[in-house]
Amino acid sequence: MHDYVLSCCSTADVTEDFLHARDIECVYFNYQVDGVWCKDDFGRTHAPAELFERMLSGADVTTSQVSVGDYIEFWRPFLEAGRDVLHLTLSSGISGTYGSACAARDQLASEFPERRLVVVDSLAASAGYGLLMDRLAELREGGMGIEELAAWALEHRLEVQHWFFSSDLTFFIRGGRISKAAGLVGGLLKICPVMDVEADGSLAVVEKIRTKGRAQRRVVQLMHELAQGGDGYDKRVFISNSACLDDARTVSDRIEAEFPQMDGRVLHFDIGATISCHTGPGTVALFFWGKPRA
Known part of the structure; x- marks a missing residue:
């Protein structure tokens, strides 16, 4: 186990095996198909071919960012276990989830004042976001601490x-x-x-x-x-x-x-x-x- 948790959103568009191999935790985005809410869970709910078939047949699809409550529920077990967290969100230029993550961070700060919960806007999307997470996992493996890694992400994300x-x-x-x-x-x-x-x-x-x-x-x-x-x-x-x-x-x-x-x-x-x-x-x-x- 690493000294701190490195996490991202499912919109990094890699695979669960990819993330597990790098010890990266993940929170799911949400989407809706004809009024039914689903988790963006790496194709378990809808394989890509099934989703596109439904879209092409006229299904009504919408998406929903990770909410403040979702982030709190996702991070709390790590903080309760005494672990710090560095989370990178989907680009703020595409989604409002960075704002939700920051709000959740601020709420949890008073509950866990001794823990560090760092949120970084990736300014990236899809497997570009995944490529950034891949490099961050390598740097953490090499011994980079949470604050140094967050600073590296901010410096190199573009x-x-x-x-x-x-x-x-x-x-x-x-x-x-x-x-x-x-x-x-x-x-x-x-x-x-x-x-x-x-x-x-x-x-x-x-x-x-x-x-x-x-x-x-x-x-x-x-x-x-x-x-x-x-x-x-x-x-x-x-x-x-x-x-x-x-x-x-x-x-x-x-x-x-x-x-x-x-x-x-x-x-x-x-x-x-x-x-x-x-x-x-x-x-x-x-x-x-x-x-x-x-």
């Missing part, structure tokens, strides 16, 4: 590059991220918007590229331009996808061929239920360590 594209704009339109008119034109022209997570942690459409193949090549090109060490990049690469693993593998095959010094092979993950409720199927997201987002 170095996690997030680049993604979608070949199906249906749910971006439904969620209001792309207008109906733009979506209609995009569909007719086979446009795949290339998006990123900005320095404030929000999502942004950066380029509008015709055809999925060009979008796949573009995100790899962006990695050449932005990765730490350029073509000599020697760290890990994560990719997440929503029901389009073949598209994701096309990207990872190119990356493994063009970045021969990277640490191991590209790791693939499913985009979790919370984020999938907004993207729908057809999204591929690439994450690597790069120049700080500005």
